[in-house]
Amino acid sequence: MPRSRRSRSSSASRADPPGAIVAAPLARVRYMLRTLIEELPGKLGEQVTVRGWVNALRDQKRVQFVIVRDETGMAQAVLGKDEQPSELNEAISALTAESAVTLTGTVVGDERVKLGGLELKIDSLLVDSLAEPELPIAEDSALDKRMDWRYLDLRRPDRRLIFEVQTRIEQAMREFWRAEGFIELHSPKLMGSASESGAELFHVDYFDRDAYLAQSPQFYKQMAMSAGFGKVFEIGPVFRANPSFTSRHDTEFTSVDMELSWIDSHEDVMAVEERWLAHVLGAVAESHGEAIRETFGTEVIVPTVPFPRVTLAEAKEMLSAAGHDVPDAGHDLDPPSERALSALIAERHGHEFCFVTDYPAAVRAFYHMRHEDDPALTKSFDLLWRGIELTTGAQREHRYERLVAQASERGVEVDSIQYYLDFFRYGAPPHGGFGFGLTRLLMMMLAQENVREVTFLYRGPHRLTP
């Protein structure tokens, strides 16, 4: 929980806030009089105004309790009731769970109160918005129903923690990039042609012609290499028209992409990625590790560097030797194999991460660079964490003729991507990079079973609302 919020009690409200527009007499800006619930322990004896939602109402013969919840916690508010209930008593009796209310009262310590040992003696109540009496979802409702009523679902404190962690993750990523001289890109999401396979593209009408939603910033971050940017990153939406029905796919998700110039091999890319992730997990462990343990019952373990590395061929040998069924040569690992490999690496190396390298050219994108001594293999890698694929990366082919040859060989329509191929005609540095699934990282970090849990508003083959 953040502790740095400034108190906004009434005692501080008389002075004009910094930067307020004081010249407009009819629209005088003033501080909100709101006190956050996490601030109440420091306000004993003071009259404060708390604004939030009715978490529970216990309306008894002689005393009424309102449990009020805001984004920082919950507190009990109390009001005595005489033989003849007051107007205020009647107003409290008329409250419903999840109504939005403004409660003003005096903060009083009371050992009897299990919720923080204090309560608010109610002086006044403003019902900002009365909730309808029966809510469409409960805590134990099915995921799909919770998605229908996502804003109610998200009111729960553990859901909020997901997005506080996500915010910290992105902040830590940028800390790293900024310290290492990366430039941030915002590449277009509307494209005139496919950037990779084409099969998974969403088509949109674009005036009098066709356009597509970007399924990756791949081509544009490579263009930035030819532009001499050196090191770039982007955090942004990507769109995939896959009819995928699993717990870890969606049709729109947040992709984290990096690309680096002047590398010697894909090894340089992995070396940056593992340091970057160690920084991110370290930051999250420090700021939210305890809350994650308490709320989700899982530990954020800061990885040591370097991460274990195995080639795809070695991985299959390891799995076979351990008695697992493994896909044939020439194929990628299937999800059960990925989980088994992560388990083996954890057991033998005590590490949650694993780079799998040297994928066959046949299962990788045409722009992946081939090994000089074995052109059937690419200078590529996947990164597994706790059994799930977080990343695909590679050194890219930056030599024009070879790139064109590889595209043709793979049946890519060269004409439609000529603009991309042109990036490599006027001096392109050796480069590589990777794409990284932010929602997958969050899902595994918080021990959630579905990306929908960690996506603000999920988009899938059958869901376009809310």
Next chain:
RNA sequence: GGGGGCGUAGCUCAGCAGGUUAGAGCGCUGCCCUGUCACGGCAGAGGUCGCGGGUUCGAGUCCCGUCGCUCCCGCCA
């Protein structure tokens, strides 16, 4: 796209060798309860059992179709 599972009250579920008026917990409504804190007590409302068709004297229960949801595989991040 292939395979498995599931659709019964606002929510979570039970019911099924097919047999009168379909149940529970939570929630909701009303009454009662001097401090609750998963408050407690009493009473009550609420369901054409996803939809359509079939078998049968009789279908929530069996069969077929259909729609929706879900998980796994494929695809990938």
